[in-house]
Amino acid sequence: MSSSLTPESVVPLQVIPEQGVLVQEFVIPAVTFLVGFIAVFLVGKVVLTPVVKRVLATRGHDPSVQSLADSLMSVVVWVLALTIALTLAGFGGFIAALGVFGGAVALAVGFAAQDLLGNFVAGIFILKDRPFEVGDWIEVGDITGRVQDIDLRVTRLKTFDNELITVPNGDLANNALKNPVAFDxxxxxxxxxxxxxxxxxxxxxxxxxxxxxxxxxxxxxxxxxxxxxxxxxxxxxxxxxxxxxxxxxxxxxxxxxxxxxxxxxxxxEAIDMPYPHTQLTGGIEVDGLKADQATTTSDD
Structure with missing residues (x-):
């Protein structure tokens, strides 16, 4: 038994999506993501970050707080740009999955890097409580130096021998330190x-x-x-x-x-400023030694 296929009965196999579908599902979201990311990133860098710096400077915050704010704003701008761009491109489900994955990663990193996170938290409290500022010279343990930079994880000190010492913020927050120049x-x-x-x-x-x-x-x-x-x-x-x-x-x-x-x-004015000294007094009996020496000489 034979059968014949007519051209009308043949269903074409589409391996490559049609051009309209390709543009609709891939090109437009990619362009939207790219444009949204660049736009938000530029707005954050050109407008948001300088405004925050100007507000902190106007309120008299020291350079360490301004430096920290600059670092935090860089992270915030990146996160905002990525999140808004993904949302505009229609990848909301991807953002939710990324949030779940990021939470799991954060939990694992938290257990593995407790000291690092402790230094991070200590850095925040140092910048909040301000026990010292950039330019102060402090003493902690057997370390003495001038504060060069306060980061979220470490504080850098320059000793008076021109050496750089990096101190974890946890050591500064959890131990007694002396700041001789805290007052006027x-x-x-x-x-x-x-x-x-x-x-x-x-x-x-x-x-x-x-x-x-x-x-x-x-x-x-x-x-x-x-x-x-x-x-x-x-x-x-x-x-x-x-x-x-x-x-x-x-x-x-x-x-x-x-x-x-x-x-x-x-x-x-003839005021004596004495120094410690030791003076030995007394004498040594040497009569017996002389007699022995005389006897030895006569025997020779």
């Missing part, structure tokens, strides 16, 4: 030692006079002196003085100049 004045202390035979009141007058002559030492609060110790070789006079707008270079220089001026003044 800083008090310094130094113990001058004078001899037991010297006049204490006279020595105090000399120290106060030299402190009053120094242009960087404040008159209010004034310099104060207290007898702090009776050491083996000297009487300790603890001198406390204040400097304004402190930084490390200023206070080291000021203290050095005051100590030198007091030392030279004390030398000129």
């Amino acid at each position: 004045k800083l008090r310094q202390k130094f113990v001058f030692g004078i001899g037991y035979d010297d006049d204490i009141d006279h020595a105090k007058e000399v120290i106060l006079d030299e402190a009053a002559k120094h242009p960087d030492i404040l008159d209010d609060p004034g310099t104060s002196i207290r007898v702090s110790e009776l050491a083996d070789s000297y009487v300790g006079l603890q001198t406390r003085f204040w400097i304004a707008n402190p930084n490390r270079a200023d206070f080291v220089k000021t203290r050095s100049e005051l100590v030198q001026a007091v030392k030279e003044r004390c030398d000129a």
Whole structure:
């Protein structure tokens, strides 16, 4: 039994979609996504980010907060551009799937990078509480340096030996740190030692006079002196003085100049500034040794 196929009964096999379907389902969404992404990204970079920077600068936020805001705004602009472009292109289902996948990835990364996330959270609290700012010099543990940059994960310090130290924000947030320049004045202390035979009141007058002559030492609060110790070789006079707008270079220089001026003044006014020394007294009996030496010589 044979059958014949007519041209009308043959159904053509379409491997490649028709041109209209291809344009409708692929080209137009791709172009819409690309145009939407570029438009939102440019608006965010040209308009949104500069506005945020200007608002923070107007409100007096320090450069560290402005730098953090710049980093966060870059991430926000990318996320907004991607999300809006996908929505305009009709890929809402893809966004939902991406959100579920991103949540799972975030959960896995959270368990694997707890320290990293802890440093991130600590960085946010540092920028919120502002225990220090860019330009301050701080001391944490045995590390001393000037703050160069505050990032979300780490803080970078430049030591006074011109070394760069990167400190995780978790260490700064969870440990005690000292910020000597947090306020507009800083008090310094130094113990001058004078001899037991010297006049204490006279020595105090000399120290106060030299402190009053120094242009960087404040008159209010004034310099104060207290007898702090009776050491083996000297009487300790603890001198406390204040400097304004402190930084490390200023206070080291000021203290050095005051100590030198007091030392030279004390030398000129015959005020002794003794140093620890040991003196041996007594004698050694050597008569027996001489007798033995004499006996040995006579035997020879």
